[in-house]
Amino acid sequence: MTLAAGAATAPPTVPGRLVLKLLPGRPATAVDAALRALGAHGRQQKFPRALAPCLEKRGSVNLRGIYQIEVPVTLSLERARIVLLGTGVVEYVEPLYIRMPQYQPNDPLADSTLTDLAASQYYLKQIQAYRAWDVTRGDSSIVIGITDSGVRLTHEDLRQQIKHNYADPINGRDDDGDGYVDNFTGWDLANNDNDPGYDIKIVHGTLVAGVATARTDNGVGIAGLGNRCRFLPLNIYPNTPTGYFAGVEAVVYAADHNCKVINMSWGAAGGYSRYEQDAMTYAAVNRDAVLVAAAGNTNADLQFYPASYDHVLSVSGVDNKDQKSPAATYGHRVDLVAPGLSILTTYGYHGTTPQGTADADYVAVGGTSFAAPLVAAAAALVRWRFPQFTADQVAAQLRQTTDNIDGLPANAAWATRLGTGRLNVLKALTQTSRQEARVLTSTLAPARPAYLPGDTIRLAVNVQNLLQPIAGLTVTLTALSPYITVRQGTFAAGNLAMLGRANNAGTPFRLAVATSGIPLNTTATLRYRLTAAGGYQSDQYLDIVLNPDYVVLNASDLAVTLTSRGNLAFDDLAGSVGLGLTYRGSGNILSEGGLLLATTPTRVSDRLRSSGGQARQSFFSLGQATRQQPGPRADQEVRAAFQDTIPVAGSRIRSVGMAVRQRAYAWSTPGRRDFVLLEYSLKNLTADTLKPLYAGLYTDWDLPTPDGGASNAAAWDSTRALGYTYALSQQSTSTLPASYAGVRLLRGGAPAVYSINNNAPAGTPVRLADGFSLAEKFLTLSSGTARAQRSAGLPSGADVSQVVGTRITRLAPGDSTTVTFALLVATSLPQLQAAADAARNAYATLLPTRPAALAEGFSVFPNPTSGPLQLELPARFGLVSVHVINALGQVVRAQAGSGNLARLNLAGLAPGVYTVRAQGTAGVRTRAVMVH
Structure with a gap:
């Protein structure tokens, strides 16, 4: 199991697919x-001829159920996921990632220490290639799939x-019936044609092919480590307007066309993909191909894909002295290393032979791109030497x-993070008594992208012995992080024959996450140590993410993610960051949500969508969101604090200037399970009175419908200040x-609501298809209830969203006000x-002293307060006295007054809720005030 959480930022993706x-x-x-509801089309089966799963090959996968779809470029991935997963027949929805070649030019002028090495194949001696060729030189029946840029096919x-x-000569027909016309010399997967040849813009494929399979004993050039083994050129980079990156497709093609080894000298940090993992599993398990990938040139410990996927040999690089290459990636996911600096190989860019044959030149290059094909070539030799070995066994032997x-x-700085060591081809071909047991799968329960403080985890593993029989195998789990305690960490797998398996599903490992003190977004490493009789020992590692920068409020039937910066879901x-919002075990039904503040069309604060697929980043966290269970007032309570940037005169900052303290409450008791409460204390940090201040919640609900179309509509219940979204066809199903789902305004000023058709045509006041501008956000907050009767999505349903908000007449500098919403699902x-x-x-019940109705014209601020408090009453109120009363009914402050203004100091009072009672000639007014 590979976890993507905690990895680097995801790589770029193919737009519109x-x-x-x-x-x-x-x-x-x-x-x-x-798909019709999303405006998508072109559902095309990706691998219609893929080999079906085989019961005899445990872990094999089905690629025939994978389809590519064309979608509007404005469609968000999360929106597509919600709608398609909501059909109940889709396993996953993912983007197509673009992975780049792992090539670093290695000029003598850039590094003078490598000049002597650049003119020779020093690396062949380093990895014992010459002696290995005395054992076997491989065979032309062993084919290495070079999935890369085009190759100079005419190079000598x-x-x-x-x-x-x-079986398919060049004649315009698909003679072998494999779906590709005239694929006589490989295939160009990126541009869908039969020319995988050289592209002058990208020479990478030629360089990689030479390292692995350059012709030996021909009296010219270099010798590829694979010697007599052949290669299949497969281009994966576009050179036409309609082309796109096709690395995954090339891997499947190579596996389907009898490549016993597949090299991938490309990749990117982060961007874990189940689709890509399925393709790797298919090639390795269904088709029994050895997969080899460059670990990347990042000089960092991180997940790098495809190298970090299961069933892939991850290869990092060293220099001629076996020292880690300066740029090479390291980490527990690296399997082994090979020379990766000053690698002399075929170039095919400048020269010609004396006979005029194009491109006979050579060049020394560096990067894990050229360490990987050395391992791929070694794998090809091992496959010929040990034909009975499976792909997993070849990897184990290496x-x-x-x-x-x-x-x-x-x-020393990278010990245990450079794999098992540096490739030795001679040993790989001659040592037949080696043992290797390996954890094939790790299953965490509950399955989550990240775990919260206090969580408990069960971990089941499936172990296989890949090489010689092993006796008394034991798997011991150890936490290499102080924030995880292993409560049960031993699994006696026993004696296993070659390819024998065992699992601990009946008595899984048990783990506990620390209840406090975990830094945000911590990656915790677990180590499997496999030991057996005779001194065998090997280690594997599993990373999990702890204490993410969000909490989940799940005491009620709603389970909603609350972030430290004002977002919902x-x-x-x-x-990808958060667990969304679910109801009674459903899938996620809120694709986007969060707090929205504004005071003018150019001063808006939020972390919602903006334009170009980006989000604004107005709010920054003042402290991690924390969850208390039980809380003093509810079964679960959440606290968070964040603020935006304070505008300065003449600056281009377009924020409001507000500090926010968020509280959230949830109950598990009957009658309170269909909602959570979200309370925001807003403090004006600017030197100006905000007249007015608008605050609201934006929610993009996606309630599933039976046909999968997510045909929703939005409406307004004015008697309750309740904005809601509903599925138009919900009456036809009970499943x-x-x-x-909706939002109710519980506390604040005048209510506001704005319902939005997300796919509204051009000219609509708020049109999300081209982004969500500051002016549009301000409009949704400041329109009051003027659009309350304009329900979005009717009559046939649409993708809708809604803003429910409030208008605070004024908020003076340093003053605070509180707005509260209920988030509801039913x-x-x-x-x-x-x-x-x-x-x-x-x-x-949270504020028991709050009056049933707030008196019009009676304002107190700041509220909450740490001491100073100002009262403003109607002009002819005739103030006589002010009393502050605690929850026990006791008067704790009193002073005389006159006119319609008063100032008090509540410093020294215990934190809590108090009632301020103003007695005047025109009557009595009361307000609830919170002291912190």
């Missing part, structure tokens, strides 16, 4: 209806090494026969528990309205 995978045996009719050291497909380099002083537009409108009423009653 997604992939989805259908669950086995499910009809696609609902998916097609969902490559042209005789190409594996041709004689890992277990390396030369350990951790003991070198220069590598997710902390990013991609929906969709979340049919209504199965029917009466239930939603009942939940809204229950939320009002629940909030009243």
Whole structure:
């Protein structure tokens, strides 16, 4: 199991294209209806000829259920996921990532210490290639798939090494019936043609092919480590306007066309993809291909894909002295290393042979791109030497026969993070008594992208012995992080024959996450130590993420993610940070949500979508969101604090200038399970009185409908100040528990609501198809209830969103005000309205001294306060006295007054809620005040 959490920022993606995978045996009719609702089209089966899963090959996958779809470039990934997963027949929806070649030019002028090495293949001696060739030189039947840029097919050291497909000669027909016309010399997957040849813009493929398979014994050039083994050129980079990156497609193509080894000298940090993992598993398990990938040139410890996927040998680089290459990636996901600096290889850019044959030149290059094909070529030799080995066994043989380099002083900083050592081809071909047991899968329960303080975890593993029989195998789990305690960490797997398996599903490992003190977004490493009789020992590692910068409020039937910066459901537009909002075990139903503040069309603060697929970043955290269970007032309570930037005269800052303290409450008791309360204390940090201040919640609900179309509509209940979204066809099914969802304003000033059709045509006042501008956000907050009767989505339903807010008449410098909302989900409108009423009653119990109705014209600020308090009353109120009363009814402050203004000092009072009672000639007014 590979966890993506904690990895680097995701790589770029192909615009306007997604992939989805259908669950086995499910009809696609609902998916097609969902695609129409999204404006998507072109559902095309990615791998129609892929080999079906085989029961005898445990872990094999089905690629035939994967489809590529064309989508509007403005469609968000999370929106597509919600709608398509809501059909109940889709396993996953993902982008197509673009992975780049891992090539670093290695000029003598850039590093003079490498000048002597650049003119020779020093690395062949370093990895014992010459002696290895005395054992075997491989065979032309062993083919290495070079998935890369195009290759110079006419190069003198490559042209005789190409594996041709004689079953499909160049004649305009698909003679072998594999779906590719005239794929005689590989294929160009990126541009969908039969020319995988050289592109002058990218020479990378030629360089990689030479390292692995350059012709030997031809009296010219260099010798590829693969010797007699051949290569299949597969271009993965576009050179036409309609082309796109096709690394994954090339891997599947290579596996389907009998490549026993596949090299991937490309990749990117982060961007874990189940689609890509499925393709790797298919090639390795279904098709029994050895997958080799460059670990990357990052000089960092991180997840790098495809190298970090399961079933892939991750290869990092060293220099001629076995010292880690300066730029090479390191970490527990690296399997082994190979020379990766000053690697002399085929170039094919300038020269010609005396006979005039194009491109006979050579160049010394560096990067893990050229360490990987050395390992791929070694794998090809091992496959020929041990034809009975599976792909996993070939990988194990390579890992277990390396030369350990951790003991070198220069590598001390990277000990245990350079894999098992540096490739030794001779050992790989001659040492037949090696053992390797390996954890094949790790299953965490509950399965989450990250774990919160106090969580408990079960971990089940599946172990296989890959090489010689092993006796008394024991797997011991150790936490290499102080924030995880292993409560049960031993699994006796026993004696295992070659390819024997064992698992601990019945008695899994048990872990506990620390309850406090964990830094935000901590990656915790777990180590599996596998030991057996005779001194065998090997280590594997598993990373999990702890204490993410969000909390989940889940005491009620709603489980909602609250971030430290004002967002709901997710902390990013991609929906990758956070667990969303679910109801009674449903899938996520809120694609985006969060706090929205404004005072003018150019002064708006939020972390919501803006334009170009980006989000604004107005708010920054003042402290991590924390969850208390039970809380003093509810079964669960959350606290968070954040603020935006304070505008300065003449600056271009377009924020409001507000400090926000957020509180949230949830209950597990009957009658209070359909809502959570969100309370925001807003403090004016500027030197100006904000006249007025607008505050609201934006929610982009996506309630599922039976046909998968997410045909929603938005409406307004004026008697409750309740804005809500509903699924138009919810009456026709009882299997969709979340049919209504909304937001009720419980505390603040004058209510506001604005319902939005997300796919509204050009000319609409708020049109999200081209972004959500500051002016549009201000409009949604400042329109009051003028659009209350303009329901969005009717009559046939649409993708809708809504803003429910409030207008605070004025907020003086340093003053505070409080606005409170209820977030609600229900199965029917009466239930939603009942939940809204229950939320009002629940909030009243939080502040028991709050009057049933606030007197018009009576203002107190700042509220909450740490001491100073100012009262403003109607002009003819005739103030006589002011009393401050605690929750026990006791008067704790009193002073005389006159006119309509008064100032008090509540410093010294215990934190809590008090009632301020103003006695005047015109009557009595009371307000609730919180002292902190």
